[in-house]
Amino acid sequence: MHNTANPNNSSNTVANNTAADSTVANSTAEFVIIIGANSAIGHAFSVQCLKQSQIDGHPQPINLITISRDDYQHSADIHSLITQDQQQSSWQHYQCSNLQQDIEHLMNQQIIPQITASNGSVSRILICNGVLHQGAIQPEKKIEDINEANLLALMQMNTITPMLWLQGLVKLLSKQRSRVVISILSARVGSISDNRLGGWYSYRTSKAALNMLIKTTAVEFARRLKHVKLMAFHPGTTDTPLSKPFQHNVAEGKLFTPEFVAQQLYNIQSNITLDGQASFIDWAGNDIQW
Numbered sequence: 001m002h003n004t005a006n007p008n009n010s011s012n013t014v015a016n017n018t019a020a021d022s023t024v025a026n027s028t029a030e031f032v033i034i035i036g037a038n039s040a041i042g043h044a045f046s047v048q049c050l051k052q053s054q055i056d057g058h059p060q061p062i063n064l065i066t067i068s069r070d071d072y073q074h075s076a077d078i079h080s081l082i083t084q085d086q087q088q089s090s091w092q093h094y095q096c097s098n099l100q101q102d103i104e105h106l107m108n109q110q111i112i113p114q115i116t117a118s119n120g121s122v123s124r125i126l127i128c129n130g131v132l133h134q135g136a137i138q139p140e141k142k143i144e145d146i147n148e149a150n151l152l153a154l155m156q157m158n159t160i161t162p163m164l165w166l167q168g169l170v171k172l173l174s175k176q177r178s179r180v181v182i183s184i185l186s187a188r189v190g191s192i193s194d195n196r197l198g199g200w201y202s203y204r205t206s207k208a209a210l211n212m213l214i215k216t217t218a219v220e221f222a223r224r225l226k227h228v229k230l231m232a233f234h235p236g237t238t239d240t241p242l243s244k245p246f247q248h249n250v251a252e253g254k255l256f257t258p259e260f261v262a263q264q265l266y267n268i269q270s271n272i273t274l275d276g277q278a279s280f281i282d283w284a285g286n287d288i289q290w
Helices: 040-052 075-084 100-117 148-174 201-224 244-249 258-271
Strands: 018-022 030-035 062-068 090-095 122-127 180-185 228-234 279-282
Touching (some): 030 040, 040 062, 040 122, 040 258, 062 100, 075 090, 090 100, 100 148, 122 148, 148 180, 148 201, 201 228, 228 258
Parallel strands (some): 030 122, 062 090, 122 180, 180 228, 228 279
Antiparallel strands (some): 018 090
């Protein structure tokens, strides 16, 4: 049975924190949280986790939590997988803005109580907010193309928003001691030492700043949350709306499906070591220089 809840807004904004779809959580299963679940990679990772729970001989039922800013576009797919799952996986979706007060409200009033009530713990988190181009915002080819408003917009979407979600998770992470891996979508072009082509000023800057924030957070987590592993993840060029205008330059065999990227990420998360440091890793599991 599915239910719907409409908690009060945490601020006087048009955003609301809505539990749009849900099934009863499995008290023996771990939680997986996908933030930015409407994205192609976010959805593919949700599906990957649910399909993994149905593998014969190695069932891993999960309690899936998906979060998106807009109406969730993949309910039918998730409902279908939950119905097929004989291991009692569950799913809860929330709609929430990217405002700091709304994130805090969602975590404190919805997600933490949900996980606490089931005596559960989180094992995997994926944060996949990000924009390369949007309307008038396009990657710069030369320094004269830099636009103040566009640069600030990409910093907000690619740097600040993921960090606000990571900040919002701290109270939840503090309530458990079991292993949890947090992957945040970054990009190889955010590597300072690997920048040999130039261009794409705003996007490069926003991802480089994100990487620094992830690395800085890992230093703090090594003291406070030793059970948490942080990973800046480069998915490679993936067949999504983000890469669509630039796919003609991609070498043969290097344009990946979201499903392939999700499978790679799942395996990397499963095998990565808790070492008290942030990792910057590509889709093949190779380290990238910061």
